[in-house]
Amino acid sequence: MNAFELYNPTKLIFGADKVKQLGELVKPYGTRILLVYGGGSIKKSGLYDDVLFRLNEIGATVHELPGIEPNPRLTTVNKGIDICRTENIEFVLAVGGGSVLDAAKAIAAGAKHGGDVWDFTIHRATIQDALPIGTVLTLAATGSEMNGNAVISNWETKQKRGMGSKLIYPKFSILDPKLTYTVPVDQTVNGIVDIMSHVFEQYFSLTTDIPLQERFAESILLTVIENGEKAIADGTDYDARANLLLAGTYALNGTLPTGVTTDWATHGIEHEVSAIYDIAHGAGLAILFPNWMKHVYKERVGKFVQYALRVWHVDPQGKNDEEIALEGIEATRAYFTRIGAPATLRELGINDEHLDRMAEEATQFGPIGSFKQLTKDDVVSILTASL
Amino acid sequence: MNAFELYNPTKLIFGADKVKQLGELVKPYGTRILLVYGGGSIKKSGLYDDVLFRLNEIGATVHELPGIEPNPRLTTVNKGIDICRTENIEFVLAVGGGSVLDAAKAIAAGAKHGGDVWDFTIHRATIQDALPIGTVLTLAATGSEMNGNAVISNWETKQKRGMGSKLIYPKFSILDPKLTYTVPVDQTVNGIVDIMSHVFEQYFSLTTDIPLQERFAESILLTVIENGEKAIADGTDYDARANLLLAGTYALNGTLPTGVTTDWATHGIEHEVSAIYDIAHGAGLAILFPNWMKHVYKERVGKFVQYALRVWHVDPQGKNDEEIALEGIEATRAYFTRIGAPATLRELGINDEHLDRMAEEATQFGPIGSFKQLTKDDVVSILTASL
Numbered sequence: 095m096n097a098f099e100l101y102n103p104t105k106l107i108f109g110a111d112k113v114k115q116l117g118e119l120v121k122p123y124g125t126r127i128l129l130v131y132g133g134g135s136i137k138k139s140g141l142y143d144d145v146l147f148r149l150n151e152i153g154a155t156v157h158e159l160p161g162i163e164p165n166p167r168l169t170t171v172n173k174g175i176d177i178c179r180t181e182n183i184e185f186v187l188a189v190g191g192g193s194v195l196d197a198a199k200a201i202a203a204g205a206k207h208g209g210d211v212w213d214f215t216i217h218r219a220t221i222q223d224a225l226p227i228g229t230v231l232t233l234a235a236t237g238s239e240m241n242g243n244a245v246i247s248n249w250e251t252k253q254k255r256g257m258g259s260k261l262i263y264p265k266f267s268i269l270d271p272k273l274t275y276t277v278p279v280d281q282t283v284n285g286i287v288d289i290m291s292h293v294f295e296q297y298f299s300l301t302t303d304i305p306l307q308e309r310f311a312e313s314i315l316l317t318v319i320e321n322g323e324k325a326i327a328d329g330t331d332y333d334a335r336a337n338l339l340l341a342g343t344y345a346l347n348g349t350l351p352t353g354v355t356t357d358w359a360t361h362g363i364e365h366e367v368s369a370i371y372d373i374a375h376g377a378g379l380a381i382l383f384p385n386w387m388k389h390v391y392k393e394r395v396g397k398f399v400q401y402a403l404r405v406w407h408v409d410p411q412g413k414n415d416e417e418i419a420l421e422g423i424e425a426t427r428a429y430f431t432r433i434g435a436p437a438t439l440r441e442l443g444i445n446d447e448h449l450d451r452m453a454e455e456a457t458q459f460g461p462i463g464s465f466k467q468l469t470k471d472d473v474v475s476i477l478t479a480s481l
Numbered sequence: 482m483n484a485f486e487l488y489n490p491t492k493l494i495f496g497a498d499k500v501k502q503l504g505e506l507v508k509p510y511g512t513r514i515l516l517v518y519g520g521g522s523i524k525k526s527g528l529y530d531d532v533l534f535r536l537n538e539i540g541a542t543v544h545e546l547p548g549i550e551p552n553p554r555l556t557t558v559n560k561g562i563d564i565c566r567t568e569n570i571e572f573v574l575a576v577g578g579g580s581v582l583d584a585a586k587a588i589a590a591g592a593k594h595g596g597d598v599w600d601f602t603i604h605r606a607t608i609q610d611a612l613p614i615g616t617v618l619t620l621a622a623t624g625s626e627m628n629g630n631a632v633i634s635n636w637e638t639k640q641k642r643g644m645g646s647k648l649i650y651p652k653f654s655i656l657d658p659k660l661t662y663t664v665p666v667d668q669t670v671n672g673i674v675d676i677m678s679h680v681f682e683q684y685f686s687l688t689t690d691i692p693l694q695e696r697f698a699e700s701i702l703l704t705v706i707e708n709g710e711k712a713i714a715d716g717t718d719y720d721a722r723a724n725l726l727l728a729g730t731y732a733l734n735g736t737l738p739t740g741v742t743t744d745w746a747t748h749g750i751e752h753e754v755s756a757i758y759d760i761a762h763g764a765g766l767a768i769l770f771p772n773w774m775k776h777v778y779k780e781r782v783g784k785f786v787q788y789a790l791r792v793w794h795v796d797p798q799g800k801n802d803e804e805i806a807l808e809g810i811e812a813t814r815a816y817f818t819r820i821g822a823p824a825t826l827r828e829l830g831i832n833d834e835h836l837d838r839m840a841e842e843a844t845q846f847g848p849i850g851s852f853k854q855l856t857k858d859d860v861v862s863i864l865t866a867s868l
C-alpha cells in the first residue's frame with residue numbers, strides 16, 4: 095500500500111424529498127445565489143420550482159445560468175463567471191447531473207481567479223480560492239457531488255480537460271433517488287458505464303497488498319451491475335436508484351484511490367474522442383474500456399483473473415489464467431451490450447479520420463496510464479480496435 | 482435504504498514516518514498544546530521524542546497529561562480539562578490508541594463546557610463547542626481517529642458511557658503502520674475483535690436493499706480476518722499492519738451505517754461488563770458476540786446465511802439455512818479462539834455475581850438493539866451463555 099491522504103469535507107444529504115432542507119443548507123453561505131442547470135428537464139419534473147421555493151424561503155436573490163451542455167463548455171462557464179462578478183454572487187448552486195456540477199465548480203473557482211479559468215486545466219494556474227458550492231444531483235454517474243474535480247471542454251481548441259482542488263468540493267450535496275426516476279434509459283446506461291469506468295481506473299492497479307481497496311471496488315461494481323439492470327427495467331425502483339446513486343458517489347469520492355497507484359488512461363483517451371465528436375462520456379467509455387482491458391491485461395493477468403472471478407463469477411474449471419481473464423473482459427463487454435451501451439465507434443458515426451490526432455493529443459505530455467504506460471502507438475491500437 | 486447524512490471532515494494522513502508532518506498540521510490551530518498519552522510505550526518506542534521534536538519545531542508550549550487508562554476515566558479526563566483551562570490550551574493532541582483518543586475528545590469538549598463533562602454521556606447536555614483535536618494513532622482498533630465519538634468510564638458510579646458530536650472529529654489523524662509494530666499480541670487481538678465487532682453492529686441489520694453497505698462491511702471483515710492473522714504472526718509485516726489500520730478506520734468512520742438501522746446492543750452489554758470488571762473491550766466483545774449471534778439469528782436467518790457464505794465461505798451443500806447460519810457463527814468463535822481471544826467470562830475471572838445488575842444497567846432506558854430488541858431477560862440469557 096502507498097502512503098496517502100484522505101480528506102473529504104462534503105456533507106451528503108441522502109433520501110427522498112431532502113430538497114426541503116435546501117434553504118437551511120444554503121443560508122450560512124449567503125443569499126446571493128447563482129443557480130446553474132442544464133436543459134429543461136428540471137422544469138418539467140417540478141424540481142426547478144421546488145428549488146426556487148426553498149431559496150425564496152430564505153429571501154435569496156437568485157440569478158440563473160441555464161443551458162449547461164452535456165460536455166460543459168468553457169464559453170458557458172465564462173458566462174457564469176461574469177454573472178458571479180457583476181452580481182456579487184455568494185454561493186453557486188448546481189441542480190442537475192455531473193456536467194452541471196462540473197460547470198458550477200469551474201465557475202466557482204473562476205470567479206475568484208484573476209485570469210482565464212482554462213488556466214486551471216493546463217496547469218498554468220492552481221485554484222487559490224473559490225465561491226462555496228452546493229449541489230442537488232439528478233443523475234447517478236460522475237461522482238462530482240462528492241469530490242473536488244471538474245471537467246470542461248474548450249470548443250475553440252477541441253480540448254476536454256480537468257481541474258481539481260480541495261476548494262471546489264461541494265459544501266453539501268442533496269441526493270434524492272426519486273429525482274433520478276425520470277432519467278431516460280440511455281442516460282441511465284451512460285451513468286452505469288461511467289460509474290463502472292471510474293472503478294476500473296482505480297481497480298486495475300499494479301499496487302499490491304491493497305485488499306480492502308480492491309474489495310471496496312468490487313463491492314461497487316457488483317452493486318452497480320445488479321442495480322443498474324433493475325433501474326433500467328423500472329426507473330421508479332427506489333432502492334435500485336438509491337443503490338446506483340450511492341455507488342456512483344463512492345466510485346469517485348476518494349475511497350478507492352487511497353494507497354493505490356491509479357490509471358485513468360482510458361478516461362484520457364475518451365476525453366479526446368468526445369472533445370472532437372461531443373459524444374456522451376459513458377458511451378465513449380463503454381466502447382473503449384473492454385479494448386483497453388484486452389490491450390493491457392497481460393501486464394498482470396492475476397488482477398484480471400481476480401476481477402473475472404469476483405465480479406463476474408467466471409467458472410475457473412479447466413481454464414488457464416489467460417482464459418479466465420479474457421472471459422472476465424468478455425463479460426464486461428456483454429454486460430455493456432446487454433444494457434444497451436454501444437460497442438464500436440462506428441455505431442456513433444465515428445471513423446478512423448481523427449484517430450491519429452486523438453492519440454497524439456492523449457499522449458502529448460508523454461505516455462499515459464500506470465497499469466501499462468500507453469504510448470501514442472498503444473492509443474492508436476486501442477482506438478483502432480474500438481472502431 | 483433509509484435516509485441519511487454522511488459527513489466526515491477528518492483529514493487522514495496515512496503512511497510510514499508521517500509524524501514528520503505533525504508540526505505543519507498542528508500549527509494552524511495554535512501553539513499551546515495539551516499532549517495526551519497513555520503508559521510508557523510511546524516513550525520506549527521513541528514516538529514521544531519524535532512528537533516533542535515536531536512540536537518544538539513550531540515553537541509550541543506543550544503541557545502533558547500522561548497515564549490515560551485502557552478504559553479512560555472521568556477523573557483523568559477532568560484533570561485534562563483543568564489543564565486546558567488553567568493553561569489556555571489551544572489544541573489537544575492525542576498520541577496512542579483509542580482510549581487516549583477518546584479521553585482527548587472528552588477533554589476537548591469538556592474544556593469548553595460550563596458544567597460536568599459527564600453530562601454529555603447521560604444526555605444532560607450536548608456538546609456546543611470543543612477545542613480542536615489531532616491524533617497520532619498507535620493501535621488499530623477503535624476507529625476513534627476518524628469519528629466524533631468518545632467513551633469514558635465513571636468509576637464512582639461504575640458506568641461506561643459514550644458521547645458524540647460533529648465537533649469532536651479530529652482535525653487530522655496520522656496513521657503510520659510502523660507505529661503499530663510494537664503492539665503486543667494480546668492488544669493486536671483485542672483490536673481485531675473490536676474492529677470486527679464494529680462491523681457486526683452495523684452489518685446485522687433488518688434494513689433491506691443495502692447491497693453496497695453490506696459488501697463494504699464484508700470487505701472489512703475479510704480484510705481483517707486475513708490480515709489480522711498475518712499481523713499476529715509477524716508484527717512487523719507492514720502491509721498486514723497497514724491493512725488492519727485502514728480497515729479499523731473504515732469500520733467506524735461513518736461508511737457502514739449510511740442508510741442502515743444499526744444495532745449496538747452487544748457494545749452496550751460489554752460496556753456494563755467492563756464498567757464493573759475493567760476488562761479489555763475487545764476481550765469482552767470476543768466473549769459476547771457469538772452468544773449474541775446465537776440469541777438473535779432467527780430474527781432474520783437469511784442475513785446470517787449471507788454472512789456465513791460470503792465471510793466464512795461456509796459450504797452450503799446439503800445444509801439448511803439454519804445450519805449454514807450456525808456454522809457461520811461457529812466460524813466466528815473459532816476465529817476468535819484461533820487468534821487467542823477469550824471465549825468465556827470465567828477465563829477473565831468473572832462469575833455470575835453481577836449478571837443481573839449488568840443486565841439491569843444495560844436496559845435501564847428500555848430494550849436495546851434493533852436486529853432483535855433485547856429486554857433485560859435477553860441480556861441475562863446472553864450473559865449466562867457467556868459465563
